[in-house]
Amino acid sequence: MAEYYPVKLRQAGEFELEISWSDGHESVYPVRVLRLNCPCALCVHELSGRKILDEAAVSADVKPMVINPEGRYAINIHWTDGHKTGIYTYELLRSLCPCSECRASRESKD
Numbered sequence: 001m002a003e004y005y006p007v008k009l010r011q012a013g014e015f016e017l018e019i020s021w022s023d024g025h026e027s028v029y030p031v032r033v034l035r036l037n038c039p040c041a042l043c044v045h046e047l048s049g050r051k052i053l054d055e056a057a058v059s060a061d062v063k064p065m066v067i068n069p070e071g072r073y074a075i076n077i078h079w080t081d082g083h084k085t086g087i088y089t090y091e092l093l094r095s096l097c098p099c100s101e102c103r104a105s106r107e108s109k110d
C-alpha cells in the first residue's frame with residue numbers, strides 16, 4: 001500500500017481530472033497528459049522503458065470515459081480513443097502531478 005491514495009477523483013473541467021489525496025494534496029491533471037503517459041505495454045516498451053506511443057496520433061480532445069480502481073494501488077482508465085490497458089499506479093500519478101510544489105521537488109531531485 002502506498003503512503004498516499006486518492007480519496008476523491010472528479011472531473012474538474014472538460015479536459016481536467018482532479019484527484020484529492022489522502023495526505024491532503026490536490027492534483028489537477030490535463031487529461032491528455034495522463035493519456036500520453038500511459039504506462040502500458042502498447043505505449044511503453046516493457047524492457048527498455050522507451051515510449052513507443054506516437055504522441056501526435058493521440059487526439060487533442062481525448063478524455064477518460066471510465067475510471068476503475070485497480071486493486072489498492074492503481075487506477076485503470078478507459079479513454080475515448082478506445083485505449084484501455086493503462087494501469088496508473090498512485091506513485092505514477094503523483095509523479096505526474098503538475099502543481100508547482102511537485103514540479104519544484106522533482107526538479108530538485110534531478
Ligand SMILES: [Zn+2]
Pocket residue numbers: 038039040041042043044083085086
Ligand atoms: Zn497505453
Ligand SMILES: [Zn+2]
Pocket residue numbers: 025026027097098099100101102103
Ligand atoms: Zn502536486
